[in-house]
Amino acid sequence: MFFVREAWRSLQRNAVPSFAAMASVVVTMLVLGVFIPIIQATTGAANEVRSKVLVDVYLKTNAKDADVERVRQVLAEDTPHVGNVTFVSKADAYAEEKKRNPEAYELLGSNPLPDTFRVTPDKPENVQALRDALAPLTASGARTTTDPAIEEVRNRREETDKILSATRVVKLTVGVLAVLLVLASVLLIANTIRLSLFARRREVEVMKLVGATDWFIRWPFIIEGILVGAMGGIMAVLLLGVGKVALLDPLAADFALLSSPETINFALLIAVILGASVGVAALGSGLSLRRFLRV
Amino acid sequence: MIEFRDVTKAYPGTDVGLEGATFNVRRGEFVFLVGSTGSGKSTIMRLLIKEREPTSGEIRVAGRNLADLKHKQVPYYRRNLGVVFQDFKLLPNRTVYDNVAYALSATGASRKEIRAKVPDILRLTGLATKLHNYPDQLSGGEQQRVSVARAFVNHPPLLLADEPTGNLDPKTSIGIMQLLYRINRTGTTVVVATHDAQLVNRARRRVIELHAGRIVRDEATGLYAPTEQSTKEFGAMIKPPTDEFQAIMDSTFPADVPPRES
Numbered sequence: 001m002f003f004v005r006e007a008w009r010s011l012q013r014n015a016v017p018s019f020a021a022m023a024s025v026v027v028t029m030l031v032l033g034v035f036i037p038i039i040q041a042t043t044g045a046a047n048e049v050r051s052k053v054l055v056d057v058y059l060k061t062n063a064k065d066a067d068v069e070r071v072r073q074v075l076a077e078d079t080p081h082v083g084n085v086t087f088v089s090k091a092d093a094y095a096e097e098k099k100r101n102p103e104a105y106e107l108l109g110s111n112p113l114p115d116t117f118r119v120t121p122d123k124p125e126n127v128q129a130l131r132d133a134l135a136p137l138t139a140s141g142a143r144t145t146t147d148p149a150i151e152e153v154r155n156r157r158e159e160t161d162k163i164l165s166a167t168r169v170v171k172l173t174v175g176v177l178a179v180l181l182v183l184a185s186v187l188l189i190a191n192t193i194r195l196s197l198f199a200r201r202r203e204v205e206v207m208k209l210v211g212a213t214d215w216f217i218r219w220p221f222i223i224e225g226i227l228v229g230a231m232g233g234i235m236a237v238l239l240l241g242v243g244k245v246a247l248l249d250p251l252a253a254d255f256a257l258l259s260s261p262e263t264i265n266f267a268l269l270i271a272v273i274l275g276a277s278v279g280v281a282a283l284g285s286g287l288s289l290r291r292f293l294r295v
Numbered sequence: 296m297i298e299f300r301d302v303t304k305a306y307p308g309t310d311v312g313l314e315g316a317t318f319n320v321r322r323g324e325f326v327f328l329v330g331s332t333g334s335g336k337s338t339i340m341r342l343l344i345k346e347r348e349p350t351s352g353e354i355r356v357a358g359r360n361l362a363d364l365k366h367k368q369v370p371y372y373r374r375n376l377g378v379v380f381q382d383f384k385l386l387p388n389r390t391v392y393d394n395v396a397y398a399l400s401a402t403g404a405s406r407k408e409i410r411a412k413v414p415d416i417l418r419l420t421g422l423a424t425k426l427h428n429y430p431d432q433l434s435g436g437e438q439q440r441v442s443v444a445r446a447f448v449n450h451p452p453l454l455l456a457d458e459p460t461g462n463l464d465p466k467t468s469i470g471i472m473q474l475l476y477r478i479n480r481t482g483t484t485v486v487v488a489t490h491d492a493q494l495v496n497r498a499r500r501r502v503i504e505l506h507a508g509r510i511v512r513d514e515a516t517g518l519y520a521p522t523e524q525s526t527k528e529f530g531a532m533i534k535p536p537t538d539e540f541q542a543i544m545d546s547t548f549p550a551d552v553p554p555r556e557s
Contacts, residue, residue: 002400009388010388013388202384203386203388205384206384206385206386207397207401208370208373209344209373209378209384210373210374210378210397210398210401210402210445211370211371211372211373211374211376211398211401211402212370212401213367213370213371213401214370216370216401
């Protein structure tokens with residue numbers, strides 16, 4: 001109680017530096033609050049694209065039901081890196097393609113399409129390994145198949161490579177940016193706190209001279225940091241809330257991307273921001289004090 | 296009470312702060328440390344409040360070797376000391392009452408205790424009417440009284456004063472010194488570092504003189520200087536400049552340059 005009173009008193013007495021510290025908390029938390037959903041949206045989008053990487057296993061057009069069952073067995077049990085298997089029968093494939101291109105299939109009359117397994121690899125990176133397992137390369141460079149009923153194993157190679165490298169770049173860029181941003185925020189807050197403490201180092205000196213223990217001196221400063229952090233965090237959350245209601249929600253109705261379900265929910269974001277601001281501010285003031293306590 | 300045994304303190308890069316100092320101060324004594332600036336008075340004070348560590352030698356206060364104190368114990372040791380400085384070192388954003396109360400609450404005193412003790416000590420130091428003023432609303436003498444009150448509120452067995460009258464006029468200084476004598480009479484050992492010759496001469500107390508980090512004199516009832524300087528001697532010390540000095544002055548500031556019109 002004594003410490004809280006002391007902290008509140010010094011907040012009032014040092015309004016200007018406290019306000020500066022609070023402002024830096026608000027700014028960094030705002031940036032963080034905007035960036036976390038953006039990071040999540042981009043990685044979410046990247047993951048969605050990556051999940052489209054798959055291997056098509058075409059069966060021979062004369063494959064019997066027994067052949068289909070055997071290949072299914074092979075895929076399910078004997079093949080590594082298999083994630084998800086969907087069976088598209090001749091008839092299904094025909095219906096699908098006909099829907100996409102009615103005139104052409106009208107002309108065709110009969111169904112030229114084979115039975116197909118669409119196989120998703122367990123990880124997008126493993127797509128090539130999966131293909132090699134199903135259709136190993138021979139010495140001559142041609143491919144054989146592991147099962148006589150399989151006509152061909154194909155992955156849309158170019159497409160796959162592009163998707164993989166593009167998502168990798170996006171993920172890396174976003175990750176680096178996020179790390180830099182967090183680093184900058186912590187440095188900014190720590191520096192502001194240190195400045196406001198520097199102005200009061202004489203006070204700390206006097207406290208030490210009258211025989212106050214380190215923790216007796218430190219507690220008010222830490223509580224002050226918590227108060228500053230909490231106020232800054234609340235401000236940032238309020239601004240973010242206003243921004244969400246005023247800018248994002250009307251947009252979300254128009255664009256599907258923004259309402260992508262993978263972004264963090266707002267309550268959790270608020271909790272993260274409040275926790276981060278209080279933690280950083282309290283830790284910052286506690287640690288910055290160490291220099292002045294060494295008397 | 297205080298025991299210095301061959302204490303040396305060297306500051307890196309500069310002259311020696313204190314060299315081979317050995318002296319004892321008994322319980323209840325009143326001691327002046329005198330000497331010009333840089334002679335080592337403040338170094339002794341700093342060593343006594345354990346703000347600095349001696350390079351060599353041993354310091355004992357109340358029988359305890361200061362070198363044995365761990366970092367954690369230092370605050371508890373300092374609660375047994377009262378410290379008064381030339382620049383008062385008051386907390387600028389607290390009232391007189393709160394400044395003194397802080398020293399008590401730092402030692403873990405209850406609020407009831409604080410409410411009983413603080414007005415008492417402020418009455419003793421003649422500040423009963425200034426309880427709720429801030430330090431910058433007080434005169435220098437009053438601020439120093441607050442600082443003495445803060446130092447003495449715990450009734451420490453030892454009170455250290457480093458140039459307590461350095462910023463004050465002679466009349467106010469006497470007031471502060473009388474306060475210190477009164478504190479001494481309650482049994483508290485008092486050590487005062489000063490270069491105020493008048494105060495020392497009037498007090499007729501024990502004097503330890505320092506010069507360039509060495510103790511050069513220790514008298515039971517001493518004066519500021521070993522013998523009273525006569526006017527003639529004093530005049531000799533500020534005798535007119537030598538010819539050489541005059542020549543330098545003349546070449547630096549030529550007399551025949553007419554003053555510039557402005």
